[in-house]
Each structure stands twice: as structure tokens, then as C-alpha cells.
Amino acid sequence: MRIGWSPYIGSQELELVREESGLSFHKTIASFAVLLALSAPAVAQQRGGDEGRERQRQQPSEQAASGGLFSLIPADSATDHVFRSQSGDMPYTATAGTLDLFGQDGNRTAKIFYTAYIAKERKPGRPLTFAFNGGPGAASAYLHLGLVGPKILEFGASGDNGTMPVLKDNPESWLAFTDLILIDPVGTGWSRAASNDAAASFYGVRQDAESLAKAIALYVQKNNRLDAPKYLLGESYGGFRAAKVAVSMKNTQGMIPSGIIMLSPLVEGKFLANSDDPVSAALQFSSLAAAELERRNAFTPEKLAEAERFAMTDYLTTLAGPSPAGQAAEGFYTRISELTGIPKDVVARTRGFVGDVYAKQMAGKGRVVSPYDASYSVPDAYPEDAFNRNDDPILEGYTRAYGAAFAAYARNELKFSSDMTYSLLNEEVNRRWEWNGSRGGDSRALASASTDIRDLLSVIPAFQLMIAHGYSDALTPYGASRYVIDHLPPELAAGRAELKTYRGGHMFYTRPESRQGFAADVKAFYEKSVAD
Numbered sequence: 001m002r003i004g005w006s007p008y009i010g011s012q013e014l015e016l017v018r019e020e021s022g023l024s025f026h027k028t029i030a031s032f033a034v035l036l037a038l039s040a041p042a043v044a045q046q047r048g049g050d051e052g053r054e055r056q057r058q059q060p061s062e063q064a065a066s067g068g069l070f071s072l073i074p075a076d077s078a079t080d081h082v083f084r085s086q087s088g089d090m091p092y093t094a095t096a097g098t099l100d101l102f103g104q105d106g107n108r109t110a111k112i113f114y115t116a117y118i119a120k121e122r123k124p125g126r127p128l129t130f131a132f133n134g135g136p137g138a139a140s141a142y143l144h145l146g147l148v149g150p151k152i153l154e155f156g157a158s159g160d161n162g163t164m165p166v167l168k169d170n171p172e173s174w175l176a177f178t179d180l181i182l183i184d185p186v187g188t189g190w191s192r193a194a195s196n197d198a199a200a201s202f203y204g205v206r207q208d209a210e211s212l213a214k215a216i217a218l219y220v221q222k223n224n225r226l227d228a229p230k231y232l233l234g235e236s237y238g239g240f241r242a243a244k245v246a247v248s249m250k251n252t253q254g255m256i257p258s259g260i261i262m263l264s265p266l267v268e269g270k271f272l273a274n275s276d277d278p279v280s281a282a283l284q285f286s287s288l289a290a291a292e293l294e295r296r297n298a299f300t301p302e303k304l305a306e307a308e309r310f311a312m313t314d315y316l317t318t319l320a321g322p323s324p325a326g327q328a329a330e331g332f333y334t335r336i337s338e339l340t341g342i343p344k345d346v347v348a349r350t351r352g353f354v355g356d357v358y359a360k361q362m363a364g365k366g367r368v369v370s371p372y373d374a375s376y377s378v379p380d381a382y383p384e385d386a387f388n389r390n391d392d393p394i395l396e397g398y399t400r401a402y403g404a405a406f407a408a409y410a411r412n413e414l415k416f417s418s419d420m421t422y423s424l425l426n427e428e429v430n431r432r433w434e435w436n437g438s439r440g441g442d443s444r445a446l447a448s449a450s451t452d453i454r455d456l457l458s459v460i461p462a463f464q465l466m467i468a469h470g471y472s473d474a475l476t477p478y479g480a481s482r483y484v485i486d487h488l489p490p491e492l493a494a495g496r497a498e499l500k501t502y503r504g505g506h507m508f509y510t511r512p513e514s515r516q517g518f519a520a521d522v523k524a525f526y527e528k529s530v531a532d
Contacts, residue, residue, distance in 0.1 A: 096416035113190035134237025137429035139189035141406035162398030172519035187429040204434030213248035229258040239265020243452035259464035269447035275355035278319035283479035285311035290471035291374030373505025457492040470508030
């Protein structure tokens with residue numbers, strides 16, 4: 001997460017060369033980011049058939065005549081490509097463009113940028129998946145070039161070198177089994193509100209969900225895809241967002257979603273923001289233990305299961321009771337230290353609540369770890385400080401390359417050339433976000449998507465839910481999602497709500513083996529959903 005760029009280009013003055021920066025985890029826990037060389041040469045022709053007809057195209061001259069911010073956004077571009085996989089070649093159309101949203105007065109309030117990948121020879125019933133990242137304030141480039149798109153961004157042999165990233169074919173692209181529409185919410189990517197004042201009507205839980213539901217409805221209507229099963233994919237806050245968008249699709253757009261895939265999601269804010277709450281600490285503990293197993297090259301499902309049992313039994317009950325003393329304290333703190341790698345004296349000082357100290361203490365002297373993957377460490381920039389001041393090694397490190405890589409890909413492959421910089425992560429959106437009618441940490445902690453999940457499962461008999469996590473993600477730990485699923489009414493959850501876990505952290509898909517396993521599981525999820 002980043003620091004300091006304007007979400008607007010052109011409201012008062014044009015800011016055409018603003019470098020994307022970010023907001024690190026220690027500055028705000030709310031910012032979750034979290035969060036394609038095509039097999040055949042792209043046909044760079046601008047054309048208006050098939051998927052090209054879904055948009056009301058605005059010619060550059062018409063845009064320029066309107067003036068202001070939207071004049072910087074080019075006309076939609078549709079290009080032809082071929083996706084090559086083990087099952088054979090699949091011709092598809094890629095469309096990079098925008099959808100217009102209008103206010104009650106008939107004036108345009110926003111343009112929402114999207115990229116659509118549509119198979120040319122699709123069978124009836126082929127799914128349509130709408131994907132977005134989180135933040136709030138994150139663009140979809142993470143999912144786009146990291147997981148689902150026909151191209152994948154690789155970070156060198158070490159997997160963490162963002163200085164010379166390489167864009168390659170993605171054989172695990174979800175295009176093999178679903179059409180894809182990747183959406184940048186207002187204020188991210190190339191999506192913009194008409195003005196600074198207009199942005200206020202998009203920067204909030206409810207407003208955001210309604211605007212994305214409208215964008216989805218517009219796309220479906222313009223492309224005559226009402227009969228396609230419609231799925232939502234959301235990462236981090238985007239998982240929370242997906243539940244809210246699904247409800248808005250149903251209630252305000254009359255469109256019934258078939259299912260949701262939540263990737264490393266925020267589901268219950270109360271489990272993420274309370275470092276001194278016994279339940280929150282217990283739900284995070286297994287992720288810290290998984291990270292220590294990874295550091296020691298000792299990870300096995302059996303060893304992790306042992307840590308999970310400790311987390312939900314002795315660890316939870318001891319934290320919930322009075323502080324242990326004597327031999328009981330000695331044994332308890334020793335066990336925590338062994339499982340997490342955090343020095344025993346630090347564990348004792350915090351009485352076993354290690355959620356605020358693991359980043360600085362668990363990787364050894366002079367190093368810090370990322371909450372996005374607690375097994376990943378870098379040299380500590382501030383070793384003299386007792387608490388972590390470091391920029392996040394993952395979010396402010398190599399994954400920042402997704403922004404520039406997507407802008408180059410859009411220009412070179414999709415033929416969408418914008419004079420506006422691509423905003424990968426927008427701190428201003430995050431700062432202005434409205435949670436439950438107000439702003440700030442207290443409201444964030446009350447954020448909940450559990451009731452939305454229950455309602456969707458209850459009133460849509462065919463609705464399916466998959467939640468996917470990396471084991472060593474300490475930011476949105478898999479234990480929290482397991483708790484949510486385990487506490488769904490069995491009549492709703494049985495055979496319809498599942499948790500999948502993989503090696504890695506918040507963006508576990510940067511590990512090839514985890515990305516491959518996830519793609520196989522998602523394909524089975526779609527096949528089961530369509531069959532049901």
C-alpha cells in the first residue's frame with residue numbers, strides 16, 4: 001500500500017507524470033491489496049463487431065470537445081488473440097475500454113475502465129467472471145497479470161525481483177473455462193470520477209458496491225450475456241466487496257449471481273483489527289506457525305495441523321483467561337516461541353499476544369517480515385527501533401511492478417494508449433473511504449460480509465462460494481475465513497461453501513505451484529456450479 005498520489009488527473013490541474021506510490025501496512029491496516037506476450041500476435045485493428053459493439057464508443061474528437069478529465073481517456077480498443085493451452089487453441093477478443101455512469105441529472109459522473117477477454121467460439125452457458133482487487137484503492141492489475149489473465153508477470157528466478165519483470169504466456173489463465181472482465185473501481189487504474197466532489201459518491205462500501213453492480217449490468221446488457229452464469233472474483237478487500245456487489249446486483253439490478261470466489265479476503269473486520277483479542281489472535285496464529293515452518297523448510301500438512309490444534313485449544317483458552325504464571329507460563333511461552341520463531345522473552349512480554357511484534361522479531365536479528373507473507377523477510381531499514389517502521393517488503397517492493405507492466409501491456413498488446421498514468425494503488429481513495437456510514441478504524445473493525453454470504457446462500461439455491469487463502473498470510477489469515485465458514489448454518493454451507501488453502505501468502509499466486517493448484521480447483525468449482 002502506498003503513499004501519496006492524486007486520484008484525479010485534471011480536476012484542477014493535469015498531473016500526467018505522477019509516480020504511483022503507496023501506503024505501508026504499518027500506516028493503515030485497512031489497505032489490502034491487495035491484492036499476457038500473447039501466444040499469437042495481436043491483430044491491432046480497431047473494430048466494431050462482436051464484443052466491440054458492447055460500448056457506446058466516443059471518438060477522440062468528441063472526447064476532446066467535452067474537455068476536461070475524460071478527454072484523456074482514449075476510445076475503446078478491441079483486438080484479436082489466441083490463447084494456447086494443453087486443451088488446444090482458443091481464439092478470443094480482448095477489449096480495453098470504459099463504461100459510463102450517469103447521475104440523476106443525466107450528466108456523466110464516472111468512467112469505469114475494464115478489460116474483457118471473450119472466447120470467440122463459446123458454448124452456451126459459458127461463465128462470465130467479473131474480477132476486481134481491493135484496497136480500497138487497488139486496481140485490478142494484480143489479478144490481471146498475477147493470476148487470471150492470458151499473460152502473467154514473472155519476477156525473476158528468485159520470484160521477488162521487480163526491477164526487470166517479464167510478461168509471459170499464462171497457461172493457467174482462467175480464460176480456459178470462463179470469459180473474464182477485469183474492472184478497476186473508480187479512482188483506480190484508469191477509472192475516474194468526473195470531479196473531486198463526484199468521487200465522494202463512489203468512495204464507500206455501499207456506494208462502491210452499487211456502482212460496480214451498475215457497471216456489470218451495463219456490460220451484460222450491451223453484450224447480450226444475460227443467459228451466462230455470472231461469477232465474481234475479488235481479492236483482499238475485493239472479497240468483501242464481491243459479497244456486497246452480489247447483493248446489489250440482485251437487489252438493484254435484478255441480476256442473480258451464480259457464485260463468488262474470494263481470494264485472501266477480508267470477511268470480518270473484527271478478526272483483523274484486534275491484536276489483543278483472544279479469538280483474533282488464535283485465528284491468526286496458524287498463519288504465523290505456517291510461516292515459521294516455511295522458513296525452516298519444514299512445512300508439512302501434519303505439522304501445520306498440530307499448530308492449528310494448539311491455536312484453537314490451549315492458546316485460545318489461555319489468552320482468554322488470566323495470565324499464566326510459574327511453570328505453566330514457562331511451558332506456554334516456550335511452545336509459542338517454538339511454533340512461531342519469536343523469541344520467548346518477547347512472547348512473555350506480550351503475554352502470548354504476538355500479532356503486533358512478529359514482523360520485527362520473528363525473522364532473526366536485523367530483518368523484518370511482511371504481513372502479506374510472514375515467511376518472507378528483508379533487511380530491517382530501522383534496526384535500532386523497537387517497533388516496525390519498514391515499508392512493506394512485498395506491497396512496497398516487487399509487486400509494485402504490476403502497475404507499469406499493465407500500462408505497457410495495455411499500450412502494446414491491447415492498443416489502449418492513455419495519456420493518464422495508471423493508478424495501481426490510490427491512498428486518497430483509502431483515506432476517504434466510508435465504512436458503515438463513517439470513516440476511520442473503529443468503523444472498519446465493524447465491517448462484515450457474513451450476513452451477505454448467508455443471505456446469498458439462503459435465497460439463491462444454486463449459489464456457490466469458494467474462499468482461497470495462502471497459509472502464511474498474516475494480514476487476512478485463513479483461520480478467520482475458516483471460522484466464518486464453520487459458523488454458517490450447515491443447511492446453507494453443506495456442499496456450497498468451501499475453503500481452499502495453498503502454500504504462500506496474501507498473493508500466493510506469485511508461486512507457480514500454488515497458482516497452478518488454485519486454477520485446477522477453480523475449474524472444478526465452475527464445473528460443479530454449472531452442473532448443479
